[in-house]
Amino acid sequence: MHGHYRETAECPGQTRGESSGGTHLQMHGHYRETAECPGQTRGESSGGTRLQMHGHYRETAECPGQTRGESSGGTRLQIHGHYRETAECPGQTRGEREGRVVDGLTSKYMDTIERLQSVQARLEVKAQTLERESNECRVQTEECQQQLRKCQSELNRQVKQSSCVIQEKVPFNDTKTSDYNSLNVPPHNKRHQLKARDVAGQALGFVQDIVVALLNFHSYTEQRVHIYPLDSSIEPISPLNQKFSQYLHENAAYVRPLEEGLVQLHQSITEDTVTVLETVGKLKDFAEHFTSYTHFLQKILPYQLKSLEEECRAPLCTSSLISKNQELQSGMKRITSVFDKLHRYIILLALPSVRQDAMPQSSSSAVFTQLAACLHSLHDAIKEMSKHYSQKAGLEQQLPTVTQKLCTTNECLLASLGMLTNSTDKIATFFSNNLDFFTSSTGYGPRGGVGVLNPLQAESMLGNKKKASDYMQAIRKPRAESVPYREALLNRRVLTSSTESRQGLTQQVVASQEKIARLEQEKEHWLLETQLGRVRLEKESQRIQDLETQLSSALEGGGGSPASALSLGLGSPALTSLDDGELEERGVEKDAMINTSLVGMLTTTPTNEEVRDEESREQLIKTHYMARVGELTTQLQVSDSKAVNFHAECRALAKRLALAEKSRETLTEEVKLANQNITRLQDELATTKRSYKEQLSMMSDHLCSMNETLSKQREEIDILKLSGKGNSKLLKKGR
CATH class of the missing domain: 1.20.200 (Fumarase C; Chain A, domain 2)
Structure with a gap:
């Protein structure tokens, strides 16, 4: 009330009725609030009233520019609203208010019940799903147990079988003793x-x-x-x-x-x-x-x-x-x-x-x-x-x-x-x-992972490793492709027939070679005979020409008839007792004897012509064989010269090969040295680059520090200039 009076005093344009009406309205609202909150104590209510009234007075004090008309208008609006509320709810009692509260709680509880029922339905569906999954898991568990029992029985059988094999076949366990185990070859790590x-x-x-x-x-x-x-x-x-x-x-x-x-x-x-x-x-x-x-x-x-x-x-x-x-x-x-x-x-x-x-x-x-x-x-x-x-x-x-x-x-x-x-x-x-x-x-280590390698047995272990690697290489060689049995029989028959045919062909070749050699000999023989016949023909032709010459000379010198000349010409001891028919017969016999005789057996009659024929024949044979010997000697000399030439070429090639090997080794060493130099130069280049980078970074840091120093110095110079200007202005003002 005191605050309200203060407010009324601070707003002098407001009438007393308006002020009292507003106060009555506020008090009535306060009493309504107190009635709706019966559990509130009187002290709390009075305290709240005091606070409300004090706040209202403060608001009125904080708005000093409000006119009296505005204040009175606001008071009229508040009173009018209060009267409207009172007119709209004239018969509102406490029971109606409680009914509304009960209805609100009932609707709230019904919503809660519906929500809980939906949750219950979802949980029931989930429970059914989980029950079905549990049944499936139970079935799978039974199957797994059956498989486990089968595996256990199979493993027990294998363990028993392996134990029997080890007891019967293995003389001792080399992994049990470290001395024996160190000789085992460890797994290879390439x-x-x-x-x-x-x-x-x-x-x-x-x-x-x-x-x-x-x-x-x-x-x-x-x-x-x-x-x-x-x-x-x-x-x-x-x-x-x-x-x-x-x-x-x-x-x-x-x-x-x-x-x-x-x-x-x-x-x-x-x-x-x-x-x-x-x-x-x-x-x-x-x-x-x-x-x-x-x-x-x-x-x-x-x-x-x-x-x-x-x-x-x-x-x-x-x-x-x-x-x-x-x-x-x-x-x-x-x-x-x-x-x-x-x-x-x-x-x-x-x-x-x-x-x-x-x-x-x-x-x-x-x-x-x-x-x-x-x-x-x-x-x-x-x-x-x-x-x-x-x-x-x-x-x-x-x-x-x-x-x-x-x-x-x-x-x-x-x-x-x-x-x-x-x-x-x-x-x-x-x-x-x-x-x-x-x-x-x-x-690397012994089998079983127990202990370490023994250095005293390392050499033996490496020997065992080499033997093991050789054995593995031997068994890894690919086998030859096998031939089917029927194909092998067919190949055997073909091979047998080909062997027989080969033997027959070999015999035919040998016979043919013998025949060729015999024919070559006959060829040589008949070549010599042909040469001898040609020589005899030339001699006979020469003798006939001589006789014709003698005959013509006799005819010219004696002036007789041809018959007498012929008688004179034929008056030689070899021809006087022979007529033309006999001469022809003798010539035919000589030809037959020449064709059927062998070399060196041309005639046995010791006549002068036959002796000359034998000498000429021997001379021809000698000439023939000397020519053959000369040809063979020439061929031998050519072969020797070729062999010497080939030998010299081979020696030159061997020397060139040795020089090439030496040059290759030298070039290999030079390449190695060049690679080493390249590596060294690359390392030096990397070191130089790294040192240059470090120097550049140091120079950059130094430049940054110098820039900072210069900026600080410039700031100090600017500050000093400003202070100097200020001092000069002060000095001027003092003057």
Whole structure:
């Protein structure tokens, strides 16, 4: 009420009736609310009334610009609404309100009941489905149990049968005893073998580079000892340096075996072997060579330190050179200690191939990890020493007594150290990249997975493996295709008939060859006879011409008749008693005798003509055979000349082949060297690219920092300029 009075006081344009009407309306509404909420206490109701009235007064106070008419109009609207509500519900009682509440609750409960009934129906359907599935699962379970019983009975039968076979056929169980089990051939892992050989080949290339770099480093160190601080060509060097030089001269005897040992190790790893720590016996030889080189480094270390101290005592040695020599001393000590660690880890890796259970398999991975860390430490130590040597060489070039020989030696030393740094970096990176392969389990082991390989029986096991592989290759040879029985019988008949026909053909060929030889002989005989007949014909023709000449001369000289000339011409002792018929008969007989006689039996009558015929015949035979001998001699000479020519050509081809083989080997070596150079240049290119990238990134960072510095300086300059302008303005105002 107090608030209402305040509101009325703050709104002076409002009439008292309007104000009292509004107050009555508000109070009446308050009483209605109190009646509808009978459980509310009087304090709560009065408190709410106070709050409502206070809020109403605050609203009226917060709207001071409201006119009295507007306030009175609002009051009239409130009163009119109240009267309308009272007119619309004049007979509303408490029972009607309760009925409406009951009806609302009833409808709500009916909705809930319907919803629950639908849920119940769904659950019943789901229960039926689950019951059906449970029945199916029960049936499947019974079937599975039946199958299980069948499998158990079958397995029991097989176990019983196998037990009987083992008891009757197997003399002993070789997997039960570890000594026998270690002789069994483990399963072959071809991929692991190829990877191991590849890794060993890469390691061999890196070690060869390291060996070359170490040889150059020790040799140039020996050369430097003879040059500085005293030149051995001018004056003798100190006994310490003489001893140091003597030891350095022996470096090849300790460095070369490293490469040879790793070459033998690489050759022992083939595709058919088993490569694990227990079977790699050549690793022990490499470890021994590495140990000898480590002892060599430990032996020359005191002389190196004393030699550097002697350089420090030189008269022209500056303080910076002394500090660099001290840094080199610490670097030498560090490198020697790292090599000592390396040789200890290599000895640990070689122990399993010497003694059984020398190192657990679980420890080998830790050893490989530490070996990789040592290789990185070696690279860092050599890199640091190379940096110190480079700085030292730069300081020595500034000395007034430096010689060209010393500068050249220093350059060679730096080149060898650079090569050694690159090689150690490559092998350290290579070892880290393949660390998973070194530490992974190879899967090699005895049957049953019990125990490890025995190094003492590794050779026998490898022999068994070779026998097993030979046996598998023998049984894997493809069988010859079998021939059906009927086809084989048919082939046999054909073969038999062909054999018989071949024998008959062979006999025919032999008979034909004999006949051909006989015909050749007859041919030669008749050729000679033909030549003899031709000669006799020529002689007879000549004799007839002579007789005709004699006859014609007799006729011309005597002037007689032809009959007398003929009688004179025929008055010779050989022809006087013969007439023409007899001469013809004798000629026919001679022809018949010539045609039927053999060579050398032309006639037996010792007449002068026949003797001449025999001589001429022998001369013809001799001429014929001499011609044949000449032909054969010519053919023999031609054959000999061809054979000599062919022999010379074969020798020339053999020489050319040998030269080609040599050139091929030379070219192969050159190709290998070229490939190595290409690999080295590629590595150097990658290193150079990486260093350039690092330098570019550093320069970029430096430029960024410089830009930031410049921007800060510009801001400071701008601030100072602004402050200077402000100060100048203040000074001007003060003036």
